[in-house]
Amino acid sequence: MENQAEILLNDFNLRQTNQRVKILQAFLRNSAALSHTDLEEEFAGSIDRATIYRCLKQFLDAGILHRIPDEQFQTKYAVCAACDHGHHHHDHAHFNCLGCNETTCIEQIVIPSIPMPAGFKVSEKILIVQGYCPRCNNA
Amino acid sequence: MENQAEILLNDFNLRQTNQRVKILQAFLRNSAALSHTDLEEEFAGSIDRATIYRCLKQFLDAGILHRIPDEQFQTKYAVCAACDHGHHHHDHAHFNCLGCNETTCIEQIVIPSIPMPAGFKVSEKILIVQGYCPRCNNA
DNA sequence: CTGTGTGCAAACACTTTGCAGGTGT
């Protein structure tokens, strides 16, 4: 069976280069969101910083990845299981663990509707829950 | 009557310098949150970049200001009406207008409790609502 | 007077961009 990363690139009409496949694979094997720095460390000496920036931007534009701020408001990226082909469903929460600093999608939780004051038009909601994940909580 | 900025500095046991007072006043007369860049522009030629960074950091530590990410996940700062003396009540939403890019506290809205999966310990919730404010919505 | 804050400049970190050569289709 073909590699899932390659399928994704195909689906989104992006050229299939070694670097893109490797980067996508990194996301696919991690449940947690990754920052540019995470990737830079993982691919140190093998993929150039600039290339990582360009890939991330392109994946964002294409809609393969989405952005999540971590507890320092640093940008992390994640493939979103619920999103397909530009149809994003991002009204779910993200959990940021203050112990291991991992950021994960909590697909189960849908952000409750927010009763905004009159006159406001809401287009997107971002909910970040901070605390400790089961692993760090028991440690 | 004494200046509110001066009262604040006093309350938090911070030295009352010209620069701090000016920066605090900027926050007090703006309903919207301010970024470092906003302040740098406002005080161009009068307060040094580095000083602004140091003041913001100190105000954060002291608990006078809190941080909110805007739509680019850039940090903005705001005095929080509901917070007093280190007792923060940040479980309210922030609204980020995609038209004028202003970020404001919506004190009226309390973030609903989130039913997290078992094992997670929640310590803070950040809710950012994006859309258009009444002013930009009608324009 | 003492300790802290400020401005300036340099250092540092993060991100973007131009260009020449390499790669996917």
Next chain:
DNA sequence: ACACCTGCAAAGTGTTTGCACACAG
């Protein structure tokens, strides 16, 4: 063959730090 991607280096932008002097208490 062509268009696009990559690596490298340089430029751009945002943030921090060291130091000498100024200021608040």
